[in-house]
Amino acid sequence: MRRPMRYRLAVLGAAVLAAAGCTSTAPEEDDDGPAGSGTGQQSSFFVQGDYDRQIAQRDTAPTGPADQPWLQALNPQLVDTAKYRKAGRHTICFSNAAVNNPWRVVGWTTMQAEAKLHPEIAALTAVDAEGKDDKQISDIDGLLASRKCSALIVSPNTTAALTPAVEKACQAGLPVIVFDRGVNTDCQVTFIHPIGGYAFGATAAEFLTGKVKKNGRILALRILPGVDVLETRWSAAKVIFDKADVNVVGVEFTDGDAAKVKTIVNDYLERYGSIDGVWMDAGATSVAAAEAFEDAGQKVPAINGEDQQDFLRLWQDKKLTAIAPTYPTYQWRTPILAALDILAGRQVPKEWVLPQPTITQDNLSRYLLPQLPPLHYALCGCEQMPGFPQNWGGNQ
Numbered sequence: 001m002r003r004p005m006r007y008r009l010a011v012l013g014a015a016v017l018a019a020a021g022c023t024s025t026a027p028e029e030d031d032d033g034p035a036g037s038g039t040g041q042q043s044s045f046f047v048q049g050d051y052d053r054q055i056a057q058r059d060t061a062p063t064g065p066a067d068q069p070w071l072q073a074l075n076p077q078l079v080d081t082a083k084y085r086k087a088g089r090h091t092i093c094f095s096n097a098a099v100n101n102p103w104r105v106v107g108w109t110t111m112q113a114e115a116k117l118h119p120e121i122a123a124l125t126a127v128d129a130e131g132k133d134d135k136q137i138s139d140i141d142g143l144l145a146s147r148k149c150s151a152l153i154v155s156p157n158t159t160a161a162l163t164p165a166v167e168k169a170c171q172a173g174l175p176v177i178v179f180d181r182g183v184n185t186d187c188q189v190t191f192i193h194p195i196g197g198y199a200f201g202a203t204a205a206e207f208l209t210g211k212v213k214k215n216g217r218i219l220a221l222r223i224l225p226g227v228d229v230l231e232t233r234w235s236a237a238k239v240i241f242d243k244a245d246v247n248v249v250g251v252e253f254t255d256g257d258a259a260k261v262k263t264i265v266n267d268y269l270e271r272y273g274s275i276d277g278v279w280m281d282a283g284a285t286s287v288a289a290a291e292a293f294e295d296a297g298q299k300v301p302a303i304n305g306e307d308q309q310d311f312l313r314l315w316q317d318k319k320l321t322a323i324a325p326t327y328p329t330y331q332w333r334t335p336i337l338a339a340l341d342i343l344a345g346r347q348v349p350k351e352w353v354l355p356q357p358t359i360t361q362d363n364l365s366r367y368l369l370p371q372l373p374p375l376h377y378a379l380c381g382c383e384q385m386p387g388f389p390q391n392w393g394g395n396q
Helices: 004-009 048-057 102-116 133-146 159-171 197-211 228-243 258-272 286-295 309-318 334-343
Strands: 090-096 121-128 151-155 176-179 190-194 216-222 246-253 277-280 302-304 322-325 351-354
Touching (some): 048 197, 048 228, 102 121, 121 133, 133 159, 176 334, 197 228, 197 277, 197 302, 197 322, 216 228, 228 246, 277 286, 286 302, 334 351
Parallel strands (some): 090 121, 090 151, 190 351, 216 246, 216 277, 277 302
8 A cells, every 4th residue: 555645755854844953863965066057856756746746636626614724635546434422422542743834833832722622522632752763752652651542643754763663552443643744654543644745846846937037046945854735835846946947056055944944045146146036945934034034125026935924924914925725723723623523433634735825915814813922823714713812922
């Protein structure tokens, strides 16, 4: 059976959409070549079949309720869960990779709010691995030893290291739900994720190549190597850039550090005089990149960010030429709902692929939420949940 998205190729780093100071277990990085020489060799993470599938999935109509994208699925193949049916109230256990960046904070807040909506959940027991493989492995062992879990949700810190721990949980007879990041096994009942990194990276790159002049200069800003979601974003962008009449003058790692982003942009402006487009594998520092151009007295070029409010507000206020592919935080609702379906014996998709919207100039106003803080991610699917917006750091 094909493992979802071929995550067997990946060694997932310590953060997705990471904040500064993240670390990663990564393969030796391919040479991106000197500035002005193109984008170099393709990433070892690139899988043509997965790329083709994700590009096609961008245009696939999902099944499920139109107003609840966290319950939608793309081409679902359902699996029987009758053997996991369990009466009574449930303890849902959650092994979380970390709560170490705004994306994960928004997601974790949303998951807790979802759990509170269901009286059949007696407890949501969560453990935070703090971005450490060994701690997450120990955390899962502890949850299994407690014998209190009705179902186990896992957001793995890294792919290879957490695979045995997930397999151990499966062997213990627990229904296991993996989401956000993958593992090198298909023993879990379901693996939940948005379309994926190829779709994100290609969408941003296609936008830039449509806006940048022939032979225009594009600067690619990446967080860190070895994170599969980020590697696939870059490898998809590389496919697009290599086919286009653009000049990728640099591919730089930023560690998700806003100050480092500004330094890198300044260095390239000094070197080339101007940059025509900025591609980013995550949007957390997109505002810093834009500000670097403004600080240099230059117009912000075509750029991509994500659905963080600070970027969306800057986009609107400064009338940027921009796009925001997303990795929706509403996916944090889905594991809770999947766990309850499984414990009720209802079928769920084996690979639960969620839609992955893109924010454009045409729909920008829909995602601007003035009552929410700058680091809030708009696609939380939380606007109608009890406690919104206060529990997400917003004002009434």
